[in-house]
Amino acid sequence: MRKVGQLSLISLSIAFTTYQKIWSGHPFWTFDFFLFTFIAWLIGWHYDKIREFAKQSKANEEGYKLLIDTLPESILIHQNGKILYLNQPFLQLINLSSMDVAIGNELNNFVGPPLTKQLLNAILLEESKSKPVDIEIKSKNGMACFYEVSSYDIKYGNKDVSLTVIKDITLKKEEIRILLQRSEALALLGQMAAGIAHEIRNPLTSISGFIQLLQVNQHENQYIAIVESELERINNIVGDFLHLSKPKEVDLKEQNIEHVLKEVIALLNLKTENHNIQITEEYESDLPDFYLDKNQMKQVFLNLLKNSMEAMPNGGQIMIVVSRMHPEQVLITIKDEGVGIPKEQLPILGQPFITTKENGTGLGLLICYKIIESHKGTLKVDSKVNQGTTVSISMPISIINERKLNV
Ligand SMILES: Nc1ncnc2c1ncn2[C@@H]1O[C@H](COP(=O)(O)OP(=O)(O)OP(=O)(O)O)[C@@H](O)[C@H]1O
Ligand SMILES: [Mg+2]
Structure with missing residues (x-):
């Protein structure tokens, strides 16, 4: 702070007292001298303060203006x-x-x-x-x-x-929108690629199995029919993925659940024999035929049975039970004696890409949930580590019959 005010007023007080001493002969060091000088110093100090504050304010304003003008x-x-x-x-x-x-x-x-x-x-x-x-x-x-x-x-x-x-931020928003669009497209592409690979791998496994059987026994025409139907499935799957943007329609036809399950079990026969796995089946008598999408339900059973087999690397038993819970509901359970699923993993089952397998895509259960949902059914997984896993599928017959009436 510059002390212009203080110095000027103190000088004025000294000058005035000197003048009085010279011209009127007053003593210099009087009480009045000290009082006036003190008051002069006080007023000068205030004046300097105000001047400094005004200067700082001006500098602050100028500082802001300078900064703002350059931005x-x-x-x-x-x-x-x-x-x-x-x-x-x-x-x-x-x-x-x-x-x-x-x-x-x-x-x-x-x-x-x-x-x-x-x-x-x-x-x-x-x-x-x-x-x-x-x-x-x-x-x-x-x-x-x-x-x-x-x-x-x-x-x-x-x-x-x-x-x-x-x-x-118009340009920034546009850039973000384009980036988001691109990453969504990439995510969808990745999901589709994984999905296609997963879906096609199952029929390819069974085709290669049956071709091996054909090489051993060249006159088994039934194997050729199975290979043909599996190839058709691949064709259907690819077609489905090409139309992924549209919801997957269920193609309901009256089916015998026992036949559907047996077809899937036949596809896995070679694998189960090689891995020392026995599949037992139990069907309640007088089960009605109901309207199902056969290909989609085959996909469900294949995914679930494959999961059970993969959970029993040293072999074991898989039990399939189909019963009528009450007149309106059919319950299908698939029970294995495999490694089981840890408790903390149960709530996230069915989320895409959750897998504990080296070659798994983690889409199998998600597809099962989706297909059962589209049949208005429910799928539940119960499991205990080292004891086994039970998957329960419940299908409402009434809805299926309603559909039957509409077909
Ligand atoms: N029966 C089962 N026994 C033990 N673990 C299971 C069983 N079924 C599912 N799981 C667990 O749930 C995970 C997800 O299963 P899901 O079928 O969705 O994918 P995946 O089998 O890993 O791969 P893929 O897409 O090839 O089927 C599995 O990796 C496994 O850890
Ligand atoms: Mg699986």
Whole structure:
């Protein structure tokens, strides 16, 4: 702080006392001298303080102005809706060419595109001080522009005011949208690729099995029929994936559940024999035929039986029981004596790509859940580590019969 005020007034007091001593012969070191000098020092000190404060305020204002003028964003300093200062980009935002017209004026007077009422509200909004507010403004030609408005409390000169920064984030938003679109497309592509690989692997396994059998026994025509039907399944699966965007329609036809299950078990015969696995079946007598999508249900049973077999690397028994829970419901359970599923893994079963297998895609159960759901049934997994797993599928016959009436 420069002590111009203090020094001047103290000098004045000394000069005055000296003058009095010379011309009137008064003693120099009087009480009055000390009192006047002290008062002069006090007034001078206050004067210097005020001058310093005014200087600092001016410097603070100038500092803000300098900073704001160099920044590319639209920036405005305002108090109670009145413009105190603004930079060139903000001037363009309110379609003005001269700062003098804007400064000291109410912001309200400049409402008009692109400074819409909505944008003005965001500028004056207290919430924009805690976190930036995003605003979308549609121009007359339908183009959307996006702005991010953030405000801060500042000391401008000696006033408590708001400083608002308005960023045009239209390009950033567009970039994010394109990136998101691209990553969604990539994720979908990856999911589809994994899905196709998974779905096709099952029929390919059975085809290769039957071709091995054909090599041993060349006159077994039934094997050729199975290979043909499995190839047709592959064809159907590829077709299904090509139409993945459309929901998978269930092709309901009256089916005997026992026959469907036996067809799947026949496909796995070679594997079960090689791995010392016995499949036992128990069907309640007088089970009605019901309307199922045979291919889809075969896929369910194949996925579940494969899971059970994979859970018993040293062999064991798989028990299939089909019963009528009550007149309206059929219950199919597949029980194995495999390694079981840890408790914490049970709730996430059916989520895509959850697998504990080296070559698993983790889509098998998800597909089962989806297919059973589309048949208006439910699928439940109970399991205990080292004891085994039971999958229970319940299918409502009434709904199936209703469908039957409609077919
Ligand atoms: N019967 C079962 N016994 C033990 N664990 C099982 C059983 N069924 C499913 N699991 C567990 O659930 C996981 C997910 O099964 P899912 O069938 O969805 O995928 P996956 O078998 O790993 O691979 P894939 O897509 O080839 O079927 C398995 O990796 C396995 O850890
Ligand atoms: Mg599986």
